[in-house]
Amino acid sequence: MIPIDDKSLLLKGFLGNLPETAAGKLAQAVEFDRLMDGHDLPHDDILTGLRPALRNSARTQTPLRLFCQPFEDLLVSEPRKQKQKAVILRASVVPVWSWLSVDLLPKEAQNYFSDVKALILARKLDQAKECAQAFWIQAGTAMREALAGEPGLSEAAKKLNKDEIADAREIALLLLEADEMLKIQERLPKPVPHLTEEILWQLRESYDALIARNPDVAPFVAVVTMRRLQRPWEALRLPLMVSRQTGDALISKTDMGLVGEILLARMDAMKAVILAARHPLSDADNLVEQVVGFSHLSSALVKEVEMRRDGEWGQRLLKDRAAIGAVMDGFMERAIKELGQALPMNRGAADFSRATPTEKRTAAINYIRLVAGTRHFAAASSFAAKQRMALEEAGNHLRRYVESGVRDLRGSSGEKRSTIESQLQHCAELAAILFSGEEGELIRRRVKAAQATAA
Numbered sequence: 001m002i003p004i005d006d007k008s009l010l011l012k013g014f015l016g017n018l019p020e021t022a023a024g025k026l027a028q029a030v031e032f033d034r035l036m037d038g039h040d041l042p043h044d045d046i047l048t049g050l051r052p053a054l055r056n057s058a059r060t061q062t063p064l065r066l067f068c069q070p071f072e073d074l075l076v077s078e079p080r081k082q083k084q085k086a087v088i089l090r091a092s093v094v095p096v097w098s099w100l101s102v103d104l105l106p107k108e109a110q111n112y113f114s115d116v117k118a119l120i121l122a123r124k125l126d127q128a129k130e131c132a133q134a135f136w137i138q139a140g141t142a143m144r145e146a147l148a149g150e151p152g153l154s155e156a157a158k159k160l161n162k163d164e165i166a167d168a169r170e171i172a173l174l175l176l177e178a179d180e181m182l183k184i185q186e187r188l189p190k191p192v193p194h195l196t197e198e199i200l201w202q203l204r205e206s207y208d209a210l211i212a213r214n215p216d217v218a219p220f221v222a223v224v225t226m227r228r229l230q231r232p233w234e235a236l237r238l239p240l241m242v243s244r245q246t247g248d249a250l251i252s253k254t255d256m257g258l259v260g261e262i263l264l265a266r267m268d269a270m271k272a273v274i275l276a277a278r279h280p281l282s283d284a285d286n287l288v289e290q291v292v293g294f295s296h297l298s299s300a301l302v303k304e305v306e307m308r309r310d311g312e313w314g315q316r317l318l319k320d321r322a323a324i325g326a327v328m329d330g331f332m333e334r335a336i337k338e339l340g341q342a343l344p345m346n347r348g349a350a351d352f353s354r355a356t357p358t359e360k361r362t363a364a365i366n367y368i369r370l371v372a373g374t375r376h377f378a379a380a381s382s383f384a385a386k387q388r389m390a391l392e393e394a395g396n397h398l399r400r401y402v403e404s405g406v407r408d409l410r411g412s413s414g415e416k417r418s419t420i421e422s423q424l425q426h427c428a429e430l431a432a433i434l435f436s437g438e439e440g441e442l443i444r445r446r447v448k449a450a451q452a453t454a455a
Contacts, residue, residue: 061125063116066132067139068093070178071171073185073227074220083163084265085170086223086258092167096143099159099168104142108135133178140175143168170220177217180206184221188228195225195234203238222259233300235259240305260305260313263297270294271320275327279334284366287331288373294324295380325382328374332386335367336393343401343427350404352412355419361426368394368433394434402427402443409450421447 068075074088101109112135119128146152147169156165174181187202203221210218226235236259270290277287298317305313342364344351371390378387405424412420424447432440 061120063113070181071174073224083166088167092164095164096168136175136178140172143172173217184224190228191230193230219258226259233304236304267297274324280363281366284369291374292377295377299380321382328383329386332390335371335390338363338367350401352419368430372434406446406450410453
């Protein structure tokens with residue numbers, strides 16, 4: 001009998017690999033079943049499993065999701081060590097809603113929830129949104145007043161932790177400016193491929209309106225913009241326009257630098273994964289992904305903002321690049337050693353005295369994946385010299401080994417012949433990763449020709 005935890009993992013694995021269209025239809029059915037108070041399906045497990053397949057799909061509206069619309073662009077799922085301004089943890093939503101609906105506005109929240117649920121089930125989405133708009137103002141006002149001082153703060157602390165209270169403050173701010181937030185969302189339907197000059201001036205209008213009416217919310221305009229762009233760093237153009245600066249020295253010290261701080265925090269998370277990597281590599285692809293992500297963001301920041309070496313952001317970027325470069329230099333050097341152990345040579349000729357153990361082959365593949373995958377991104381992470389060296393030495397070693405193997409295969413037989421054939425197949429796999437699929441196929445053809453000659 002399969003344990004319940006294993007069944008849940010199997011379910012989530014299956015659901016996460018569904019085609020986007022099928023996943024969207026299933027999610028809609030599950031969410032409607034939950035709205036109708038169905039109890040036969042494991043709603044949370046199914047929707048959690050579907051989440052990877054629904055990243056780019058429109059979700060079925062629910063009362064809680066509609067409540068979140070004014071601040072949905074600030075929500076993140078990744079765990080955090082501490083509260084960061086303009087970043088609201090998705091896990092804070094339910095505790096904040098519970099506090100609001102039980103302690104602050106029990107009657108109003110119950111009426112909102114039941115009315116919106118009925119309208120959604122009746123497919124009257126415009127009316128549901130109108131109902132939500134009235135509740136946003138009520139909720140934002142109640143939360144702001146409750147968190148303005150004692151005794152409200154002490155009462156809130158009984159239900160919410162420190163970071164959840166900070167999230168609740170930002171939720172209240174954006175609920176009270178919901179109309180402006182929705183206007184920005186309409187101007188930036190996800191995903192926006194490029195921030196045009198026209199859109200930038202429209203965003204400037206929203207920023208100026210908020211500065212006059214509610215200046216605490218104005219810096220969030222750039223953050224909402226960032227969340228809706230394919231190239232999130234382009235959102236830095238708004239604070240640069242507002243501050244009339246081209247460098248990081250000024251905006252990094254103001255609220256308009258929120259976008260840069262959030263992007264740098266993302267890079268910090270990537271850096272942490274890279275610095276935590278140890279030999280032997282178990283997931284080279286994930287390490288490549290972190291290096292590529294860091295390189296993209298750091299290069300984009302430098303392009304959008306004139307980074308000064310003595311500026312706050314410039315200093316952080318230099319330190320991060322140096323730390324990552326030191327780690328990756330070590331991995332590049334290790335790659336040559338691992339390849340040498342998987343493809344041993346003796347006095348310039350390939351050593352086929354014994355087959356390479358599986359774990360050494362796996363290690364070589366992982367390190368070659370790392371060398372090949374970082375080919376175009378090493379410069380932005382300060383390990384370009386070692387990456388080029390590793391690429392060149394690995395290529396030369398592989399070519400010498402193949403030449404020696406093909407030559408020896410023609411005159412071999414028995415166990416030695418099997419060892420050479422196995423090793424050359426491993427070479428083909430490595431060549432496909434390091435160079436191209438065509439290079440790997442060329443080695444396989446040469447092996448077949450040598451086998452025919454030997455026969």
